[in-house]
Amino acid sequence: MPIHAELLCVGNELLIGKTLNTNAQWLAKRLTTLGLEVKRITTIGDNIEEIAETLKEALQRKPKILITTGGLGPTFDDKTLEGIAKALNRSLEINQEAYKMVEEKYRTYVKEGKIEKFELTPHRVKMAKLPEDSKPLPNPIGTAPGVLLRHKDTLIIALPGVPSEMKAIFDESVAALVRKQAQNVTFFETSIYVDGIVESEIAPLIDEVMRDNPYVYIKSHPKGVKKKPHIEIHLSTTAKDSTTAKKRITKTLMQISDLIRVKGGKTRVPKRVKQEG
Template identity: 35%
Template structure:
């Protein structure tokens, strides 16, 4: 059945913050992981950006995202205890608010460190408990810096720390449910192997996407081997059943086109 309507989806951007990322000392694995999670929710990011630990650059980049009409902004990094961790102050400046020490976060730190007086809280912990005024704060189940949510204009900013283990824990515990409420759709995906080269299969992928506009098909030449050229098929729908049904239709259509030209076509096992 031909798809004729696409549900409007909030624009999402990811910002990975850290000079170590920009100069190539550390790989930005957080953005890769978050993009996959967002796509599964039906919220694929439209842009991923790496930024150095420079407050002017960070604030300008955030402002540009707002001017692009981005509605959901995810950031990783810059929430730690060191002087170059500046994400909170940049977002607060953009929102036109002050920063404050979150009492609930301080109380959580004291409980976990078994401190009896707030004066025992280190400057580093106090810095990680500092948030923009008006923010909603979600505790970190495996680390210290919390997830911080703050509306800025028409966008919602979600600030995550940098360590991948903490990003993933905060996403699973708090962020996934929050974002799922914003998504009008979900997605399903699979990978197939076709006995064609990219130039041969590309017109077929375009034909399937024209027939089923709520799909995305992509061939990966870099992953090609003796068993064929890998092609990802992604389908979006208002619910899991709809997305699964559309995925099946798109895969069947591609299979007919490939095999109709006398070439091999097979599904790969789920990852």
């Protein structure tokens, strides 16, 4: 069984449609590839009550991994850690390790001429105030550290909203933790493209093939019917090892392709079954 994960994305810019949530897609893909099952992605605004509320709701569903994005910076509306502290009933206090990380960054910024003088203002110290019993995760690109904490069986990981910083902290400090949780699970996927047959004609074929291949998930994605219908058929599976996964996908791929061709559809199979990650 894949390990249950959830994402909590914080930021008004996502709710007003200013920003496309590429962080959610990137994390969902990485977690899936690492063998986890992302069951829910929740997006909320920069509001302590909302953050605390959605976090508590997510914890009740007992995910093993819960990743938040956004709200770790120096401004008034960076409220994720306050929301987490509130939800878990922990105090927010200066974490010495985080404090050193932030201090070190600003010393470097002075050397590099990015700021004039070294000074740890309240807005900078804010980034080192973490919920009790947290571990800061170094930010190789920006200033605000990521944050790791545990609540019962859930690892909570808070990452910044700036995509390059989020990805860097994930790759440097989070991926290994996740991999440890999801031992011996491989995710495998591939697609075929089908022309000349509408989705409603493919639907009963998918039903038939999925009955024969219960571990493979098949989903059709219509790509427009302007002249002739054009549809992507996406196959995916999660297995103990990649040989099993690949065998399953290949067998299923051949079966669905054959059925589609019999119905008059044209299939274009990608050159090789693609493995992510």
